[in-house]
Amino acid sequence: MEPRLPVRVVAGKVLNTIRQHPVTVIIAETGSGKTTQISQILYEAGLGREGRIGVTQPRRVAAVSVARRVAEERGGRVGQEVGYAVRFEERVSTQTVIKYLTDGTLLRECLEDPELNQYSVIVLDEAHERSLNTDILFGLLKRLVYVRAKPLKLVITSATLDGDKFSAYFNNCPVLNIPGRCFDVQIIHAAENHEQQYVQAAVDVALDIHVSQPPGDVLVFLAGQADIEKAVAALTEAVAGMAEGQCGDVMILPIYAAMPLELQARVFAPGPAGCRRIIVATNIAETSVTVDGVTYVIDPGVVKQKRYNPQTGLDSLELVPISRVQAVQRAGRAGRTKPGKCFRLYTRKFFERDMQVLTVPEIQRTSLLTAVLYLKSLDLQVDVLAFDYVDPPEPAALEDALRQLYVLDAIDAGGCISPRGRQMVALPLDPSLARMLLAAAQLGCLPDALTVAAMLSAETLFVGGRGPEAASMQSDQAGKAGGTREGRDELQALMAEGQGDHIMFLRLYQAWDQSGWSASWCKSMGVELTWFYQSFAASPADSRVFLSRVCPVEAAWEIHKASVMQNQGRSLHGGFG
Numbered sequence: 001m002e003p004r005l006p007v008r009v010v011a012g013k014v015l016n017t018i019r020q021h022p023v024t025v026i027i028a029e030t031g032s033g034k035t036t037q038i039s040q041i042l043y044e045a046g047l048g049r050e051g052r053i054g055v056t057q058p059r060r061v062a063a064v065s066v067a068r069r070v071a072e073e074r075g076g077r078v079g080q081e082v083g084y085a086v087r088f089e090e091r092v093s094t095q096t097v098i099k100y101l102t103d104g105t106l107l108r109e110c111l112e113d114p115e116l117n118q119y120s121v122i123v124l125d126e127a128h129e130r131s132l133n134t135d136i137l138f139g140l141l142k143r144l145v146y147v148r149a150k151p152l153k154l155v156i157t158s159a160t161l162d163g164d165k166f167s168a169y170f171n172n173c174p175v176l177n178i179p180g181r182c183f184d185v186q187i188i189h190a191a192e193n194h195e196q197q198y199v200q201a202a203v204d205v206a207l208d209i210h211v212s213q214p215p216g217d218v219l220v221f222l223a224g225q226a227d228i229e230k231a232v233a234a235l236t237e238a239v240a241g242m243a244e245g246q247c248g249d250v251m252i253l254p255i256y257a258a259m260p261l262e263l264q265a266r267v268f269a270p271g272p273a274g275c276r277r278i279i280v281a282t283n284i285a286e287t288s289v290t291v292d293g294v295t296y297v298i299d300p301g302v303v304k305q306k307r308y309n310p311q312t313g314l315d316s317l318e319l320v321p322i323s324r325v326q327a328v329q330r331a332g333r334a335g336r337t338k339p340g341k342c343f344r345l346y347t348r349k350f351f352e353r354d355m356q357v358l359t360v361p362e363i364q365r366t367s368l369l370t371a372v373l374y375l376k377s378l379d380l381q382v383d384v385l386a387f388d389y390v391d392p393p394e395p396a397a398l399e400d401a402l403r404q405l406y407v408l409d410a411i412d413a414g415g416c417i418s419p420r421g422r423q424m425v426a427l428p429l430d431p432s433l434a435r436m437l438l439a440a441a442q443l444g445c446l447p448d449a450l451t452v453a454a455m456l457s458a459e460t461l462f463v464g465g466r467g468p469e470a471a472s473m474q475s476d477q478a479g480k481a482g483g484t485r486e487g488r489d490e491l492q493a494l495m496a497e498g499q500g501d502h503i504m505f506l507r508l509y510q511a512w513d514q515s516g517w518s519a520s521w522c523k524s525m526g527v528e529l530t531w532f533y534q535s536f537a538a539s540p541a542d543s544r545v546f547l548s549r550v551c552p553v554e555a556a557w558e559i560h561k562a563s564v565m566q567n568q569g570r571s572l573h574g575g576f577g
């Protein structure tokens with residue numbers, strides 16, 4: 001228990017407000033105890049007796065690490081009183097009362113039980129992130145608190161949220177502003193912006209901190225795995241070149257989403273005594289997480305953000321400046337267990353005048369395919385165009401999602417979910433991948449399709465963030481840049497088959513399988529081994545079994561009559577122009 005945390009100081013007020021109102025918005029500084037304490041305050045007051053206290057997080061790493069912390073604070077182990085559920089991993093038992101879960105997992109639970117009867121309270125944490133899933137949950141839970149027979153409390157929490165806007169959305173619910181923070185974070189702005197060379201600038205500042213600042217770990221935010229690998233290589237080289245006695249020991253630890261959860265967890269374990277850790281992270285470490293020991297944060301002010309292009313119908317990742325809200329969150333990763341410093345690699349003027357105040361909600365910038373199919377699958381007769389959004393998406397993006405779902409045969413001409421759409425939504429995958437698996441089941445090639453789906457679900461393929469074009473490079477620095485020359489030739493041969501990315505992935509997997517899942521084979525090909533691990537969990541065999549379990553495609557498959565499909569196709573193509 002942390003009695004000094006600001007949220008603990010006003011525990012009585014928090015409790016009374018939540019008891020008296022169906023929905024409460026709580027705004028308090030980063031590190032003040034929202035994520036770890038509110039659930040415990042409610043539990044200690046008996047609010048978990050009638051059902052679990054669920055706390056959502058936008059990211060897996062946060063759900064898992066916070067559950068571990070809260071279990072530890074309560075003197076238990078994860079999976080007992082405190083548990084977590086994230087995609088592909090669950091540590092929850094009949095004893096579990098406080099459950100941390102990702103917002104995506106809660107949405108999937110709604111499919112099984114639209115009334116979410118296992119919960120008495122749901123806390124939507126980090127609401128400012130405005131993830132697509134959280135935005136959908138706002139609309140669904142707003143309705144549920146008023147219609148569910150068994151009482152349900154909803155709590156919305158954030159360090160930076162427009163309280164008035166959310167209060168208005170939730171029928172003028174109360175907004176609790178909790179003052180105070182634990183430790184100060186000194187903000188140091190750069191004299192000039194480092195837009196182009198932000199990786200090198202971040203490396204330089206990290207090294208500078210290492211040689212000149214008192215003990216404390218450093219957390220560096222970069223935009224993606226490729227950036228991180230570049231920075232780790234540069235830091236390793238620079239540290240190795242430092243004269244003996246110039247500085248203390250240092251340990252460099254990367255963390256990004258494509259890494260298996262066990263590897264991500266390394267950053268939460270304490271480092272060796274007297275050794276400074278430099279943790280190089282994507283924005284997965286931006287909210288909620290506490291990395292004990294982090295005193296210095298380096299924030300280059302950029303992020304890779306998913307954006308939807310209505311012309312191509314696809315999402316792409318773009319490097320964009322972060323919002324001020326994100327800058328506040330990043331700084332808030334310091335000052336949690338002692339005072340800290342945040343080095344911003346952009347000017348104060350840029351922060352004050354040029355940065356957007358809020359992050360654009362994901363619902364207004366990404367593909368809506370999964371979300372629309374999800375809403376269609378709920379037996380709530382949801383009109384996706386008129387759904388109760390906090391901020392509605394572009395009508396054109398919604399219409400586009402409907403059109404694509406029709407093409408995938410997930411909805412019918414009337415816009416209702418089809419039997420195939422129901423099968424698709426049962427698979428925890430992107431609708432296009434789900435559709436591919438269903439087709440593969442029908443065509444008798446499910447094992448290969450499962451392989452491709454697993455590989456496409458993982459994020460990074462080639463070492464150094466290179467695409468397959470790395471294979472055609474005639475670089476002398478082969479091993480360093482992405483594989484040996486022979487490896488690149490082999491990769492090129494796979495690509496030369498010209499059957500598209502999916503078949504190439506399948507061939508790549510088959511070659512890896514034949515190599516006996518060899519790490520040196522991956523290195524020679526310039527392929528990221530962690531990518532295979534990410535794709536196949538423990539092993540390809542396990543992954544197949546797992547995917548077959550979560551994707552009951554064969555059992556559920558109903559063959560549509562070809563003529564029906566053709567007729568539907570004609571009428572719908574006409575309907576959607």
Ligand SMILES: Nc1ncnc2c1ncn2[C@@H]1O[C@H](COP(=O)(O)OP(=O)(O)OP(=O)(O)O)[C@@H](O)[C@H]1O
Binds near residue numbers: 005037069289
């Ligand atoms: N793993 C941990 N190790 C050490 N201290 C921790 C840990 N997790 C939390 N704490 C302590 O508890 C405090 C509150 O953390 P908590 O995550 O509940 O804050 P928060 O208000 O949700 O922050 P944020 O808005 O950044 O998510 C931290 O500032 C820190 O002092």
